[in-house]
Amino acid sequence: MVIDTMSEVPSLILDGNSPRNFSRLNRASIARNSTVARLLPILVSEVRRTGQTASKYFPAGRDEHMQRLIAVPVLGPSGDVHAVAAWAGPLHEPLPRMPIIGALSWTPSGVVTTTPPAQFLFRDPSGDLLTGHTIPQMLSHFDIWDDRATFLEMFNVTKLSAPAPTDQWCGTATKTYEDGSPHQLFLAARATGTGTARVVRAVVADITGGVDPSRPDLTLVAIRHMPIPPGHALALCDLKTGFVHEWLTAPTSPLASWRHHNPEFSVDDRLAVANACFDLASGLADTASIRAHVRFSPTSEWIELVGHWTLLMAGDRPQALIDITPLSTIPTPVVADCPMCQDMAQNNSPAS
Template sequence: MTKQPDSADARRLASAPPNGKDPSWRPYRPRTSKDWVVVEMLDDWSEPTVVVDGQFRREFSALKRISIAPNTAIAERVKPLLIRCGKARTSVVDNVTLRSGTLVKLVARPVYGISGEVRGATVWAGPEGERPPRPPQVGVLEWNTHLVASMSPTARAMLHGDSKLDSLLLPELIAAFDRFEDRAGFLSLFSLMNPVAKWTGAATRTYGDGTVHQLHLAARTPWASASTVRALVCDVGQERVQPGADLYEAVLRCVPILPGHALGIVDLDAMAVHDWVANNNEPIAGWLHHQPRPHPEDLVQVVELGRDLLNGTRTRARFRSRIRFDDNDDWITVECTWHRLPSGAQRQALIDVAIVAPMPASVVDVCPRCKQMRREAC
């Protein structure tokens, strides 16, 4: 019976060159516990790419460049493994025998999307017999044409703890972060004209236990899909140093708000509100997580104003319009004052929204989340 090499023998075999010369050969070295790779599979029509490699963020890098595959023998087995993982919708394993005789285990674990489909995978490689470490948390977000984001269970846990929310509006999503880098790039995914096809960005979030975590987001605009944007949100570890507050966010949230008013930031390229600040003890604060429906007779005026602000032909405007949040509600009259902001390529506007009395009853009044917000404010 052939004696199996012990761990020391295996290391010597791994570092010994094979017979002959092979320019693609590199000695295999066992990886550390951080060497999980996160692969996005957000678009059925695009090649899988790498968005996180160990502790390093990546911007849709090719599979052949991942650190866990230092030679072609391992690298060429990664894509077939991902295909198997996507079809089986479960964890899959592959064993690779190197020319040195070393046996390497490849593991791929699926990242499930909103409906249970596979939208990514975490991949690990290590010596045969070694147990893979715990993979990083990776969730999925998927926006529809109304810019409402559905969340996978993992994404919900990362962004809203133990809440039972299934969807988020843009202001809610951004408010979940302590810091959010490259907001303009993120919003360009939703531009009505010439949206970008893909984007990566970073954020920090304080979890319920008080720890601050680094998050990496990678988003694509899928081709031939009912979704406008899909994204992976990856927890890449705790922050070693407490990050400083985002000055923009800190100033906006300290601005005194008049009773019955709210301040919003509107991305003019997407015509979408992505920030909303109001006094939490007032009903208008709850509009943060309710989707307004404009009155059909006012819609043309809103569209024309947005176009004028976008083109710079107007920098300020004030008008009244009507909105509601449910087909059974009465219309709520609001007076909106718009100010175009000097904000670079992704053009923005500050909007002051004031409720015109009397305010009729609406679904906001009976919303459990709105009630909770008002109770906490009191």
């Protein structure tokens, strides 16, 4: 079982391969034993405080055969304990193989930092390290990401949403590994803080075969297969957070490298972008057109572009599709000191 320790009160998030929605610890299968139920919170608290594996031994029933309860920390990228993996069984039995459990954290702008186990489970097909990726770069490698709208709601980016963002989310995500096999990953995430101090932390584990496969998001499938005019890019934007979570271009387009950097709008254009998000999210408009200037690092050149926004979905989580066309020359590479931008510029050059 896996116990979430990313909030003050620990909760159950995985029982074997079965997801649990931040349930109480006494709902765990091993907590059917009254002694385990009593010792488990004590052991979790110790592991959380020390960051070290801990165990307890106790007799089981009248025959007095000794049992053991062992708890192992799952450390996050900054060294704090994101979760605890726990097991209980007879002392003479060998310990089961520890499942691969990764940990991640995101900044308010959606830039991720990971641990090596999370890197292994997410497996960027290009072999690039996941740390430093943006939300659209990360999501682009998944076939399905359940309840994406609620996941995005944890990121308090533009404060366009009147209600407070959600502070917890759990769901499954499906991706195809390099050998062609589909894998279903379970993630549980919690967010703390507000504004620029907000941090979203998560744990991830492979539960392939443990639950029924998720149904594909047909809207997302259709968007990812839309024809894209030359020189254009398409973006799917969550209007309440202002988050672009899908970035679609031709593979050889210089616009492809924009996916793994967050854009910075010029001071004069930020209000226009925020107003467009608000107008579409609140139903004041179905379309919008904005001419703006963006760059992708403090030392990069400003790029002028025009974006045509179309409301796709209203309701609690309004979404818009943006057709983006650069009006000025795109620097090559887009970010001079970015290795991925350099590789893409080289691979897409006429000489290559």
